[in-house]
Amino acid sequence: MLMLFCDCSRHLITILDDIEVYEEQISFKLEELVTISSFLNSFVFKMIWDGIVESARGETLELFHSVHGWLMVLYERDCRRRFAPEDHWLRKDLKPSVLFQELDKDKKRAQLLLQYIPHVIPHKNRVLLFRNMVTKEKEKLGLVETSSASPHVTHITIRRSRMLEDGYEQLRQLSQNAMKGVIRVKFVNDLGVDEAGIDQDGVFKEFLEEIIKKVFDPALNLFKTTSGDERLYPSPTSYIHENYLQLFEFVGKMLGKAVYEGIVVDVPFASFFLSQLLGHHHSVFYSSVDELPSLDSEFYKNLTSIKRYDGDISDLGLTLSYDEDVMGQLVCHELVPGGKTIPVTNENKISYIHLMAHFRMHTQIKSQTAALIGGFRAIIKPEWIRMFSAPELQRLISGDNAEIDLEDLKKHTVYYGGFHGSHRVIIWLWDILANDFSPEERAMFLKFVTSCSRPPLLGFAYLKPPFSIRCVEVSDDQDTGDTLGSVLRGFFTIRKKEPGGRLPTSSTCFNLLKLPNYSKKSILREKLRYAISMNTGFELS
Template sequence: IDVNKGAVPIRALSCQNAHGANEGNGNIGASVLLMFVTCLSHTLIVTDDVELHEMEKPLPKHQVRRCILLLKKLLYRAVCLDDVHNATKNGKDQNSNHLGLALISVSSKVMNDLYSRSSRRLLCVPKLWIEEDLLEQDIRRCKSHLDYTSLLASPVCRICPFLVSFKRRLQLFERIVTTNRVDIQGSNEQRNLKRGIMVKVQRGRVLEDGLIHLNNLGRNMRQRICVNYISDVGTTESGVDVGGLFKEFWTDLSALAFDPNYALFKVTEDSLMYPNPSSKFVHGGDMSMKLFEFLGRILGKALYEGITIQPQFAHLFLSFLRGDHSYLHLLTDLSTIDKQLYNNLMFLKTYEGDAADLCLSFTVANDDFGVTEQNLIPNGADIEVTNGNKRRYIYLVAKHHVSDRIKEQSDAFTRGLWEVIDRSWLRLFNEPELQVLISGASDGKIDVPDMKANSKYTGGYSQLDRNVTRFWSVVSSFTPKQQADLLRFVTSCERPPPLGFSSMNPPFTIQRVGIMRDGDKLPSASTCFNTLKLPTYSSEKVLKERLIYAIESKSGFELT
């Protein structure tokens, strides 16, 4: 594995065959390692997280960490140091041997499984997975959308993206999306902003108007969308949309569409959302699928425009969004949506008596506006659960609740999502990382020092101005809810970008507004340019009172 000691590329490792002849240069160590990693891969299939963490099966956790280090070095050597990309590009892959390729494949499978488990409950410190500076130079060399997307085909992104730091993968995703958006929509900076699709929205009918105007756009959802708000009294609100009105509309639309009271989603005990299995009984089958496709497009457009939105999704649903839902962690996923059923299945799994005494059959009860019984296998009601088949029963019950009952809704959602965001772009991330991409940091708290360090000042303000100093003192004293309201007032988004305020474009800006008396003006905002227009109030107390009044008024662009 050490490139300084072993000159043979990992893909070219070979084994000694049964007749004593070598396939290339025989390597007994590689054969043993392949056997060990293959056995570990198969063992992990039937090992749940409780066994891995609490019972330390199949290996003690310190040995698991040693395996992670070993396999990380192997994969890094195979995909980065052995020049796989150039060998394939030049058509000279003839030096590869079955053992070496199998070792790379099964090592990647084990590492992806362990990385996924570690994302739920840490197996090791995050930096243990990372190879520093990986892809940094490659990203810097890229100039166009095609250049950035070509990196997705690199061996490290296809086989082991976890070797690349999360921040660098976020940067790559952001550059892929931004360059594609500029190609399609134009930009203010290049003075070639395109007209886009005009949409009129009444404030009291955000969801209904959004569904009417936008649900049939399909791939055209990537185009620029310009919003004109109609007030409750029927007048067009002031404000020209160069991005801010759209962000406000999309944030409002997301909040309404993902509201659990709309019966499209259910929430876990931890307030994480997943598709409601009964949604088709509430909205009708065809309408339910149409709504889920629309919600997928809403999320896709938010990711495409760099808008962070509120919904926090359950791990099992995020797996569907990535396009490669894993059936290896069904029990762990079940524990997040139905802890009582999970505990019952775990009791059965570890039950040392005769499972037949529990009088179970291969059926499951669904509570969709009335309890109905469904067979898990053909004639399941006539097949009793025994010690010999209880593992199959446990798997099928978990699969029914975690996958089968929400698969139709999840498929409709991802159809809409993938019309806007290519599936390959999302495979850079595991489930918790994808959630950060959607809604920023999980706690939603605003890093005030980061916000302050990356802010601009115009109109006569500077970082040392006493009014600016008072402003940051007030923001630091705000509750998290007030800080989120302030951010939404200025930017239309109440969560900061996943990469922090340094990636906000345009940057958070404070503009000076001169006044004679404190009652002359309230703070106002230009959300298209992320600009807060802050009057020169006489004291910190007045500034705080007026700022809170402005951000809590929710009066749209008609506030003066």
Template sequence: RVKILQMFIERDKEKECNEISSLRYHTKNYYEIHRTNLFGDAFRSLQSASSSTWKNTIRISFINQQGLAEAGIDQNGIFKEFIQDVTRQAFDPAFNLFKVTENRTLYPSPISDRTENYLYLFNFIGKILGKAVYEQIVLDIELAPFFLRHLISRKNLNYSCFDDLMFLDRDLYTNLNFIKHYDGDVSSLALTYSIDEDVLGELMTYDIIPCGRHINVTSDDKIVYIHRMSVYRTYTRIKSQIKMFTDGFKTLMKPEWINMFSVPELQQLISGESSDIDLEDLKTNVVYQGGYHRTHPVIKWLWQTLEQDFTREERALFLRFVTSSGRAPLLGFRALNPPFTIRCLESSEHEEEGDSLGRIFRNMISINRTSSERLPSSSTCFNLLKLPSYKTRRILVDKLRYAIKANAGFELS
């Protein structure tokens, strides 16, 4: 089904590309984004863009803190970094648009309506997530199932939102479960169809049905009360945010495509495979540069380190260090774009891509002159690991483990 989805997307891209080519006027696809105002610039530049613009290639140029354009050609890598950075900011609970459940999944914050233009922001974030799935960009986020299922038009008749309360509001779930199995007279509990909530330090009462605070709950309708309360907590109070987010997502991802998948499968489309990394698959699809090759001693040490020394969690950290996501693409590393690349750290960042004979020769001469004090570094936008040519495997293990746990990242060496 993932391959079928990709086939649908490729056909859609071809159709959009042909329509753009037939237009007499130029459609803008190049945007300058300031690092210091990344989310704001992204929202201002793309929120009003047409669906055709979103579905076609979008070129990004980053402007640094000095106001200068950063060097680099956007061959998917820079755009991937842009999508991941915007997503990271948007879903950060400190941004006040999303909250975290007890099992660390994300859903729209009920108090996000305090944020200016919050509905437009949710629509924009939905488009960003849709674009990521459309372009097979893996994101390191996990959405709450009760929120994610609204992206799927096909309804599950066996689903009960009451079950989701266990992770969203454990106290409420426990109380409702008590009421469900209560043998006494429920009216003695003095419940009404309303709920009191602490909103920024102020106690607010909300009706879960019209005039609910004046309607008592009885033994005859306690199941209705439990259902209404569950729906309110998981949907009603954030339904506007959900609708705008879903509308944005469907700007790129057609409902009939998404309806092929279940909620857990849709989460995998967003964040990749949750199982341990398939190192054999990674080896098969890796690209070597700067003098490295699959039989080079340092490369052999690297694979031995990942297989024998690193735990599953450390392998996930390694993958996140290089690609910014701890999970592999659903169709394996052959689907990673740009491909997973390992380059000798001495290789110049300003040389042309690829491995000319001269470049390989220069790096083979200098490859043994690496200082063992240097740390590995990465360019996650290009899925690139820059690995020094260490003298021993022990040094490689220690340096790599330190780098992935310190999240050394770009150019820290």
């Protein structure tokens, strides 16, 4: 009976749209879904943790897959639009430390738990597990510095004026292992003259961030933004670029490299595209209609209104096709062979809705998506990220969406140029951030210094390079680092000139804030607020 209930319920909930599930609450009330999902979660956990699944055969195995299928449909629906309370999916009786010990010993039940219901493990523990997997691979491939060996280093030379073109040409042919390894970047100007680089890792971070900023700029037309929340997905007309599929593969590798190295990048993806990156669209339980609101909420409403249309749908004159304006020309896409001659009727309108959703999110961008995923998986193994939901993958890419923990940031800040934790300018700074700035301004401040408005998932201890603040003098337009004189002046709060006219600046490649030794807290607050609102960074002092 349990198997029959799970199979029937799963098929029913799969064909219901969000309005029917959350507003009309057809078949199940939301509180009933909470109760059912809690039971299913416990049932699957017990079957795995008690060793039943390891030796299961026949009907027992069928029952497990039936219950697990219904559970995952509910879990993924909750990930898209919450119906369950926070921490509903976690198992309080499962200690992450015990699980990790069993994974290290290759215990089968721990592996099965990670394979089937990773959501029972707290998210931050899964992120730690992911980072551990990356570290182990780096050690295995010899990509970590040891006392007996140094990792292979790939050197590339990049012109700032042609950063994307040079990066693409020099990196796209690298082997997987070379892409995962150390890459040193040397910037040159158009005359071939080297730029000074204080820290090579910082220069690579700057290069990676600039490449990602360029390729994901909708003006380039490799990616488009969704209506409303402006989230990114591959542009259907990106084929206008020569070698566009190779470009998407390169983008996938660069995105994978950022995740591999733990560099957070401010790239908000559409939820449906994140699901494809995770491989969810290959699941037999996947529904394109469920994901459609993340692409175009208005289009979703129009499609679902067809489902609710009481009259004869054929009166609307629709066919199994989709007309699209492509650069001034009307192009007809048939959803099935001969679709432009097949009318939409009351009998086939549900098929029409699913075909249209699948076309918009998959068929239309199939080759671009496949190329990007191929590049991404060349760096990030699919099994490493299957333990994350789509929103969790976004957080892995772009950092935590929680409010910035100033105490954690303060604890992991490094000071230069005479600044220290008890320096009056530093005390003013932390007080301004805590008491004068809004949460939005604190996010702008973090973006100003690190290029990302969100903190790292595991806290600022994992920010690389570490968050730093340097005391700079009023005339230090070309920052030469710390000198004995500048350090002593900063330490003893001696100013060569009154720096009131100079703005704070930053070097995002080093996560470095360059702060003048202001004489008043009010001046610091005014200048810092202006600098972060203009996002001046290193360009203006």
